[in-house]
Amino acid sequence: MTGPAGKREHWASRRAFVLAAIGSAIGLGNIWRFPYVCYENGGGAFVIAYFIGLITAGIPLLILEFGLGHSTQGAAPIAMGRIHPKMEWFGWVATGVGFVICTYYAVIMSYCANYTWHSFTLAWGDNPSDFFFNKVIGLTDATKHPWALGRFMPGVFIGLAISWIWIILSIWKGTKTVGKVVYVTVLVPWAILIVFIVRGVTLPGALEGLKFYLTPVFSKLAEPQVWLAAYTQVFFSLSVGFAIMIAYASFLPRKSDIVKNAFIIGTGDALTAFLGGLAVFGALGYKAHLSGVPVSEVVRSGPGLAFVTYPEIISNLPAPQLFGLLFFLMLLTLAIDSAFSLVEAVAAATMDKWGWSHRRSNLTVGGLAFLLGIPLTFGAGLHWLDIVDRFMNQIGLSLVVLGETLLIGYYFGSERMRTYVNGLSDFSVGKWWNACIMIITPAVIAWLLISEVLARIKAPYGDSGLRSQEFVFGWLILVLIFLIAFGLQGAKGKKAPEPIRNA
Numbered sequence: 001m002t003g004p005a006g007k008r009e010h011w012a013s014r015r016a017f018v019l020a021a022i023g024s025a026i027g028l029g030n031i032w033r034f035p036y037v038c039y040e041n042g043g044g045a046f047v048i049a050y051f052i053g054l055i056t057a058g059i060p061l062l063i064l065e066f067g068l069g070h071s072t073q074g075a076a077p078i079a080m081g082r083i084h085p086k087m088e089w090f091g092w093v094a095t096g097v098g099f100v101i102c103t104y105y106a107v108i109m110s111y112c113a114n115y116t117w118h119s120f121t122l123a124w125g126d127n128p129s130d131f132f133f134n135k136v137i138g139l140t141d142a143t144k145h146p147w148a149l150g151r152f153m154p155g156v157f158i159g160l161a162i163s164w165i166w167i168i169l170s171i172w173k174g175t176k177t178v179g180k181v182v183y184v185t186v187l188v189p190w191a192i193l194i195v196f197i198v199r200g201v202t203l204p205g206a207l208e209g210l211k212f213y214l215t216p217v218f219s220k221l222a223e224p225q226v227w228l229a230a231y232t233q234v235f236f237s238l239s240v241g242f243a244i245m246i247a248y249a250s251f252l253p254r255k256s257d258i259v260k261n262a263f264i265i266g267t268g269d270a271l272t273a274f275l276g277g278l279a280v281f282g283a284l285g286y287k288a289h290l291s292g293v294p295v296s297e298v299v300r301s302g303p304g305l306a307f308v309t310y311p312e313i314i315s316n317l318p319a320p321q322l323f324g325l326l327f328f329l330m331l332l333t334l335a336i337d338s339a340f341s342l343v344e345a346v347a348a349a350t351m352d353k354w355g356w357s358h359r360r361s362n363l364t365v366g367g368l369a370f371l372l373g374i375p376l377t378f379g380a381g382l383h384w385l386d387i388v389d390r391f392m393n394q395i396g397l398s399l400v401v402l403g404e405t406l407l408i409g410y411y412f413g414s415e416r417m418r419t420y421v422n423g424l425s426d427f428s429v430g431k432w433w434n435a436c437i438m439i440i441t442p443a444v445i446a447w448l449l450i451s452e453v454l455a456r457i458k459a460p461y462g463d464s465g466l467r468s469q470e471f472v473f474g475w476l477i478l479v480l481i482f483l484i485a486f487g488l489q490g491a492k493g494k495k496a497p498e499p500i501r502n503a
């Protein structure tokens with residue numbers, strides 16, 4: 001959002017920034033990812049770990065990223081480079097992790113676009129599970145031969161192309177259009193979600209699903225995997241560790257209430273996920289009631305969960321075609337402002353570094369992400385998507401967040417950053433923030449990362465065990481991100497880093 005030679009663009013109003021940041025945070029992560037990660041990690045216990053993660057890491061990191069973007073007025077690579085001249089590469093790692101997430105995120109948007117279309121005929125019929133896995137994504141048997149990728153799914157491909165065109169058009173003119181688009185993309189989905197929550201919790205058998213969701217099995221809290229899933233879901237959901245919030249805050253005017261905004265965005269996002277969970281678990285209870293099996297066994301979990309449970313609710317609503325259409329449009333509008341926030345973040349990094357025009361940056365980033373998403377439009381796409389998602393979230397985001405806490409907490413100084421953000425805000429953050437940034441978050445993340453890496457090495461992938469080539473593939477992407485990041489730090493840029501601004 002900087003012109004090649006011009007002044008940095010700013011948000012039209014504070015409200016535009018808050019809405020854009022909420023729009024980035026609230027996305028498929030709340031309605032598609034949160035429920036299945038929660039389902040896989042024991043329901044109620046996960047919800048507790050999630051809220052602890054939100055307070056001890058999510059909101060403090062949001063404040064950190066806002067402070068970093070605001071003080072350096074740069075997207076992640078320049079921001080990190082201004083904190084320490086040798087750390088620009090680390091900003092590129094954050095940007096790279098976000099970019100990879102965006103490539104598969106658009107594929108989920110494509111599934112939503114396909115379902116919008118299928119809503120007209122309620123094409124999923126009585127067996128939404130079979131419809132999703134066999135007809136929409138063509139997963140049947142493909143995972144047995146994942147390298148062959150399975151059938152090409154034209155519907156998923158067309159949906160992916162449409163999603164990318166829509167994403168790029170939404171940000172064609174930078175902060176000015178984004179500031180307006182987000183009024184629709186934040187407020188409309190909320191209104192529709194309320195209808196789904198009410199229907200989800202009133203379905204017959206819903207109570208069993210809600211019990212699974214809300215009753216914590218405390219012994220689950222002894223499993224590091226549950227905490228890792230919860231903390232990384234918090235990061236994913238708040239869009240922290242993706243380079244997004246740093247870039248968005250870099251467009252803020254000088255006086256901006258960073259602390260209050262971080263609290264509004266953090267709680268708004270968590271509440272949306274929590275309430276969305278009521279709808280999904282209500283529907284799972286209903287499904288268990290129909291099929292006579294416990295909620296914990298009722299569906300094949302994983303990223304397909306939402307595409308099986310929501311159609312179930314939709315078929316049970318009056319005027320199901322209309323609600324189907326509304327619901328999948330809601331998912332698309334939730335997703336679009338998350339996806340374009342990431343394109344903005346990567347584009348801002350290229351504009352900062354090379355002085356590219358807004359249009360050139362957006363088209364390059366969007367075009368590349370579209371091409372990289374194409375392999376996921378084949379039959380084994382969801383399988384690969386799941387692998388990349390796990391590696392990017394559990395390892396990629398965790399590494400970025402860990403690095404951020406160490407760089408700001410110890411090198412820049414957490415007290416110095418706290419003083420900076422408080423100087424801008426009506427509402428101050430207390431010293432507990434230093435403890436979160438310097439001790440709690442890095443300690444928890446380091447512990448979780450170590451146990452996760454050890455667990456991956458011993459029993460790489462869930463129950464089925466990750467095939468060795470898949471395991472290597474996950475690591476390869478991460479290693480590539482680091483290599484490219486080092487290369488980009490060395491690449492010649494437009495100008496030397498500038499000093500940090502004072503509050």
Ligand code: PFF
Nearest residue numbers: 025027028029102237338342
């Ligand atoms: N916070 C977003 C969500 O919860 O859906 C995560 C996200 C994913 C943001 C992909 C941006 C993105 F490109």
